[in-house]
Amino acid sequence: MASIHIWPCFLLWTSISTQTTVPDTRVTCTFSEECVLPCRFQPRGDEVIHWLKQEVLIHSFQHGEQRTDHRQYLGRASIATHLVSRGDATLHLTGCGPQDRGRYGCHVSTSEGVEEANVIVRVEAPIQALSVELSRLSGFEEMKCTTVNVYPAPHVSWATDPPTSEALQPITRKLSDGNGLYIVDSRLRKLQSQSEITYICTVNSSYGSQAWTASVREREISGIEGEELTIPCKAPPYLHDSSLSWSFTNHSEPARILTYDSQSQQTSAFVPWEGRVRLDPLRVSLGDGSLFLARPERQEHTGVYTCVYSAPQITHTEKTEVNFITAATGERVLPPDSPRWWIVAVVIAALALTLTGILIYLKFRREQSVPSEIPEASSEMQPIKGITRGLCESSRLTTEEINRQSSTFHILSSASSATPEK
Numbered sequence: 001m002a003s004i005h006i007w008p009c010f011l012l013w014t015s016i017s018t019q020t021t022v023p024d025t026r027v028t029c030t031f032s033e034e035c036v037l038p039c040r041f042q043p044r045g046d047e048v049i050h051w052l053k054q055e056v057l058i059h060s061f062q063h064g065e066q067r068t069d070h071r072q073y074l075g076r077a078s079i080a081t082h083l084v085s086r087g088d089a090t091l092h093l094t095g096c097g098p099q100d101r102g103r104y105g106c107h108v109s110t111s112e113g114v115e116e117a118n119v120i121v122r123v124e125a126p127i128q129a130l131s132v133e134l135s136r137l138s139g140f141e142e143m144k145c146t147t148v149n150v151y152p153a154p155h156v157s158w159a160t161d162p163p164t165s166e167a168l169q170p171i172t173r174k175l176s177d178g179n180g181l182y183i184v185d186s187r188l189r190k191l192q193s194q195s196e197i198t199y200i201c202t203v204n205s206s207y208g209s210q211a212w213t214a215s216v217r218e219r220e221i222s223g224i225e226g227e228e229l230t231i232p233c234k235a236p237p238y239l240h241d242s243s244l245s246w247s248f249t250n251h252s253e254p255a256r257i258l259t260y261d262s263q264s265q266q267t268s269a270f271v272p273w274e275g276r277v278r279l280d281p282l283r284v285s286l287g288d289g290s291l292f293l294a295r296p297e298r299q300e301h302t303g304v305y306t307c308v309y310s311a312p313q314i315t316h317t318e319k320t321e322v323n324f325i326t327a328a329t330g331e332r333v334l335p336p337d338s339p340r341w342w343i344v345a346v347v348i349a350a351l352a353l354t355l356t357g358i359l360i361y362l363k364f365r366r367e368q369s370v371p372s373e374i375p376e377a378s379s380e381m382q383p384i385k386g387i388t389r390g391l392c393e394s395s396r397l398t399t400e401e402i403n404r405q406s407s408t409f410h411i412l413s414s415a416s417s418a419t420p421e422k
Contacts, residue, residue: 045111142189150183160198226297249304275294
């Protein structure tokens with residue numbers, strides 16, 4: 001540790017003597033990879049090499065041997081000793097990380113004096129991928145732009161095509177993990193005033209070395225079952241010589257439909273889509289990768305079709321939800337697992353029950369209003385007690401009726417007694 005404090009004083013004393021300094025060199029190193037810090041000098045033999053970071057000695061070479069003077073660089077810093085005699089004192093750092101950023105100094109002492117070279121080191125974890133998709137997890141629809149394992153934290157911007165007069169107000173979060181890398185999540189509320197609009201997310205690295213763009217567009221169309229359907233997909237004007245892929249999902253894992261290679265201009269369809277889908281080669285070359293679907297069946301082909309244009313650092317995605325109508329009735333056929341079918345079923349069942357109840361009630365009222373007509377043969381079979389109960393419960397004879405019935409009884413009795421005996 002004492003040598004670390006003595007060394008700056010020694011350098012200050014030697015700087016009074018003959019000294020040669022070259023302009024600063026800027027180096028951008030990739031995260032977790034080897035970083036090379038160049039240093040060239042005029043070989044004169046018996047060289048003593050010292051590498052410093054922010055004026056702190058980290059590595060040295062003297063009398064044919066090298067050593068690491070800072071524990072942060074143990075096992076990571078080295079000089080190619082066989083190249084020193086050729087005037088090469090380049091320092092190699094393995095497993096480069098954010099902690100290796102900064103200003104480094106290469107000091108080579110010879111009998112002729114001191115030669116110095118400064119290296120400005122930047123560390124970058126480049127953008128590897130960028131995605132844009134529709135999210136509904138927050139309770140409303142929003143576009144989400146995401147990239148991971150990036151350093152330093154990049155800049156994110158949004159745009160739409162066609163341009164909108166509404167102010168875009170995205171919310172961007174940049175979170176650092178244990179290694180210092182960033183996870184970037186930028187969200188933009190979906191605009192309700194415009195439909196079939198393209199959302200464009202652009203991410204620029206802090207050093208300006210990269211610019212990634214991802215865009216997405218969504219739509220909904222209807223087709224007639226059994227008739228060829230054109231599912232649109234067009235590349236944005238800034239995307240040229242890009243490859244194209246189509247996939248399909250029906251609330252399950254996505255299934256690949258076909259791919260188009262812009263270099264070979266070859267189209268490859270996957271089973272079971274072979275012979276059922278096609279692209280127009282001329283239209284594809286002009287940026288129109290619309291898919292032609294032959295003989296669609298509502299059970300098999302209702303769902304979401306996704307086309308993706310891809311080129312270096314640029315992707316464009318279009319998602320089209322396809323529903324079908326029947327040619328006979330013209331009614332729209334919902335997907336088999338649509339949550340709306342049960343509502344229709346409940347309404348129909350309720351109407352049927354109501355109509356049945358009304359018919360039963362009307363029939364009952366009609367039967368009550370019409371007097372029952374019992375044939376004589378049937379009336380003879382009625383029990384006597386029923387008649388008696390009816391008289392007792394519902395009839396009350398007047399005095400006149402009683403006298404009339406009594407007279408009738410006496411007349412019948414006299415007639416019976418007057419009949420001569422045989």
